[in-house]
Amino acid sequence: MTKTYFFYGTLSYPPLLERVLGRMPNMRPAFLDGFEPRIARRNGEDQPFPILVPSDLGVPGILIDTETEAEETRLADYEGGYRLHAVEVVADGTGGTTxxxxxxxxxxxxxxxxxxxxAEWAETWGELATEAVEDTMASLADLSFDEIYDRREQMLVRAAARVRARETSPASLRRQAALTDVVVRERRSPYAKFFAVEDYDLQFRKFNGAFSAPMERAVFVSCDAAVVLPYDPLRDRVLLIEQFRVGPMARGDGNPWLLEAIAGRVDALESPEQTALREAEEEAHLALNELVPVAQYYSSPGAKTEYIYSYIGIADLDDQAAAPGGLDEEGEDIRPHMISFERMVELLDSGELNNSMVVICAQALIRKREALRAQFGAA
Structure with missing residues (x-):
C-alpha cells in the first residue's frame, strides 16, 4: 500500500529527494496550515535544515506517494531524528484536504x-546536501543517527570534495575511464569521527577489458586540503611553520615536531584558494598578496582520499610579518620560522624538510624562483 508524505524542507528539493528515494516521484504542490518552517539551531549555531513551529503562516511544500516499503524505510532512515505525524494538507487544485x-x-x-x-538553502547547500546523501545512507548500517549528525560537517566537506573531483582532469596518457569501469559491491563504515575508514568490496575493469576478481580494500577518508608556502621575492625569504604531529609520533619518530608549509582543510563552502588565505592568517597571522599555483595531487592514493591543492604565497616577509598561531580549540600550537631561500634549500637537502607537502612546494619554488623574482621586481 502506498503512503502519502508531505515534505517542506530538504526533501522538497527534487535532486535530493531523488537521491534518497532512488527515483523521481510525482511531486504535487500542497500547503500545511498551523505551522511555519524555521531554521533549526543547536548551541546557537544554524543548521542546514528546517523544523516546524506552530504559526498562523502555514507551510508550502510538496506531496509524494511511496511505492514500496523499501522507499518508506529509506525516508525514515534519512529523517532518523524526526518522527512521522499524521496531518491534513491542502493539495493544489483539489479544493479540499488530503x-x-x-x-x-x-x-x-x-x-x-x-x-x-x-530557495536560499538550495543555492547555498543544495548541491552539497544532495551529494552528502550517499555518505549518509551508506553510514546507516554502522552508525546511529546521532553519530551521523555529529559527522554532518565532515560529510559536507567530503561532498564538496566529490563535487570538485568530478571536474575534468587530464587523461592524455592514462585510460579514459567510464562510470561502468568500477563496480562497488558493498561499502561499510566501521569507523567515522573527524576522519573515517571505509571498507569496500569492489571490482575494476582491467586493461584487457575483463573485470578483476572481487577484492576488499580499506580507505582512509580525509578531506581535501590546501597548502601554501609563503615567499617574499624581494627579500628572497621563505616562511615555514613548526608544530607537533601525531603521525610521526605514532610511527615512533623521536622528533614529531615538523617543519611544514601552511596547510588546512578545505571547508564545505570554501574554494582551495580561500582556504590557503585563511590558513595563513590562522597559523601565522600572515596576509598573503597573491597565490601562485604549484600542483594538485593525491597524497597517498593507495589508501587515502586526501587531495592536495598547493601554492606559493607571495607575501611581504619583513621581520614582523608573522607571529605564533593556531586554533586552541583544535589543539594547535604553531611557531613560524622566516628563513632565507638558501636556508630552505639546505633543510631540503639535509632531510629536515621531511613531509611531502612542503617538499613539493619547496621544489616548485626552486624551479619558479627566478621567474617570481623577475615578475615581482627583485633586483
Whole structure:
C-alpha cells in the first residue's frame, strides 16, 4: 500500500529527494496550515535544515506517494531524528484536504532560528546536501543517527570534495575511464569521527577489458586540503611553520615536531584558494598578496582520499610579518620560522624538510624562483 508524505524542507528539493528515494516521484504542490518552517539551531549555531513551529503562516511544500516499503524505510532512515505525524494538507487544485504523513522533531529537540527559505538553502547547500546523501545512507548500517549528525560537517566537506573531483582532469596518457569501469559491491563504515575508514568490496575493469576478481580494500577518508608556502621575492625569504604531529609520533619518530608549509582543510563552502588565505592568517597571522599555483595531487592514493591543492604565497616577509598561531580549540600550537631561500634549500637537502607537502612546494619554488623574482621586481 502506498503512503502519502508531505515534505517542506530538504526533501522538497527534487535532486535530493531523488537521491534518497532512488527515483523521481510525482511531486504535487500542497500547503500545511498551523505551522511555519524555521531554521533549526543547536548551541546557537544554524543548521542546514528546517523544523516546524506552530504559526498562523502555514507551510508550502510538496506531496509524494511511496511505492514500496523499501522507499518508506529509506525516508525514515534519512529523517532518523524526526518522527512521522499524521496531518491534513491542502493539495493544489483539489479544493479540499488530503491526509499525509510529515516528519517532525520531538518538541524541544532543536532551538528555533530564522525563517527557512528553501530557495536560499538550495543555492547555498543544495548541491552539497544532495551529494552528502550517499555518505549518509551508506553510514546507516554502522552508525546511529546521532553519530551521523555529529559527522554532518565532515560529510559536507567530503561532498564538496566529490563535487570538485568530478571536474575534468587530464587523461592524455592514462585510460579514459567510464562510470561502468568500477563496480562497488558493498561499502561499510566501521569507523567515522573527524576522519573515517571505509571498507569496500569492489571490482575494476582491467586493461584487457575483463573485470578483476572481487577484492576488499580499506580507505582512509580525509578531506581535501590546501597548502601554501609563503615567499617574499624581494627579500628572497621563505616562511615555514613548526608544530607537533601525531603521525610521526605514532610511527615512533623521536622528533614529531615538523617543519611544514601552511596547510588546512578545505571547508564545505570554501574554494582551495580561500582556504590557503585563511590558513595563513590562522597559523601565522600572515596576509598573503597573491597565490601562485604549484600542483594538485593525491597524497597517498593507495589508501587515502586526501587531495592536495598547493601554492606559493607571495607575501611581504619583513621581520614582523608573522607571529605564533593556531586554533586552541583544535589543539594547535604553531611557531613560524622566516628563513632565507638558501636556508630552505639546505633543510631540503639535509632531510629536515621531511613531509611531502612542503617538499613539493619547496621544489616548485626552486624551479619558479627566478621567474617570481623577475615578475615581482627583485633586483
Amino acid at each position: 491526509p499525509a504523513q510529515v516528519f517532525m522533531p520531538d518538541e524541544g529537540a532543536w532551538e528555533v532560528g530564522e525563517p527557512w527559505d528553501i
